[in-house]
Amino acid sequence: MTEAVRLDAVSKVYGRGRSAVAALREVSIAIPRGTFTAVMGPSGSGKSTFLHCAAGLDVPSSGSVRLGGTDLAGMDENALTELRRRRVGFVFQAFNLVSALTVTENITLPLMLAGTRVDRGWLREVVHRVGLDGRTGHRPAELSGGQQQRVAIARALVTRPEVVFGDEPTGALDTMTARDVLTLLREVVSGLGQTVVMVTHDPVAASSADTVLFLADGRIVDAMAAPTAERVAGRMTGLGAWN
Numbered sequence: 461m462t463e464a465v466r467l468d469a470v471s472k473v474y475g476r477g478r479s480a481v482a483a484l485r486e487v488s489i490a491i492p493r494g495t496f497t498a499v500m501g502p503s504g505s506g507k508s509t510f511l512h513c514a515a516g517l518d519v520p521s522s523g524s525v526r527l528g529g530t531d532l533a534g535m536d537e538n539a540l541t542e543l544r545r546r547r548v549g550f551v552f553q554a555f556n557l558v559s560a561l562t563v564t565e566n567i568t569l570p571l572m573l574a575g576t577r578v579d580r581g582w583l584r585e586v587v588h589r590v591g592l593d594g595r596t597g598h599r600p601a602e603l604s605g606g607q608q609q610r611v612a613i614a615r616a617l618v619t620r621p622e623v624v625f626g627d628e629p630t631g632a633l634d635t636m637t638a639r640d641v642l643t644l645l646r647e648v649v650s651g652l653g654q655t656v657v658m659v660t661h662d663p664v665a666a667s668s669a670d671t672v673l674f675l676a677d678g679r680i681v682d683a684m685a686a687p688t689a690e691r692v693a694g695r696m697t698g699l700g701a702w703n
């Protein structure tokens with residue numbers, strides 16, 4: 461099994477009748493394990509819907525999603541919740557940390573919710589990798605935005621998920637801090653073999669990925685390997701993204 465996530469002819473329609481919106485149209489893609497993928501496209505092209513369907517947060521109207529070989533079709537809400545807790549990690553723009561909990565408590569929260577034992581060695585390794593040694597007793601308000609996002613990344617890694625999904629993970633950070641967080645995500649892929657799939661509107665962020673998928677009008681219209689910020693920006697201009 462070398463695919464972390466696979467979509468086959470995934471379509472998603474919101475609403476019905478004359479107000480129906482096709483957010484995804486027969487999207488098929490296989491994302492190999494241990495790779496960093498960025499998803500770009502104009503506003504309304506289906507990026508969030510793609511991420512939500514791939515992560516089991518939303519159910520496609522048709523087609524199939526497989527996560528590490530497990531078909532999500534037919535899973536009920538309890539099974540999907542379980543899958544999201546144990547096999548998927550999430551990093552959001554807004555960090556989504558619990559303010560009353562320490563760094564360590566925030567990081568281990570998914571394990572608590574899943575009723576899984578904390579592997580202390582792995583926790584130490586994750587804390588070290590994200591650069592939070594010496595900060596584990598702090599609360600989110602005592603940390604910078606970049607440090608808070610590092611906590612969120614550690615929380616996403618602690619369950620050893622099949623995929624970490626990022627929804628504009630650098631969207632709330634200044635340029636320098638964003639670059640550090642992208643470097644960290646790059647290391648998580650290259651050093652730990654983690655699979656990362658990230659939606660972004662930033663060509664610089666996308667250029668950290670191995671591959672950039674371009675969505676337009678609910679379809680994957682292009683894939684770019686070894687992206688540079690300039691080539692990504694050029695492709696986005698071609699899709700009318702900045703109009």
Ligand code: ADP
Pocket residue numbers: 474475481482483501502503504505506507508509510
């Ligand atoms: P992006 O993330 O690229 O901006 P989205 O996946 O959010 O695109 O949306 C794709 C299309 O689906 C848009 O036309 C959007 O208005 C529509 N859409 C998204 N979510 C919903 C929803 N819950 N109900 C109705 N339409 C939606």
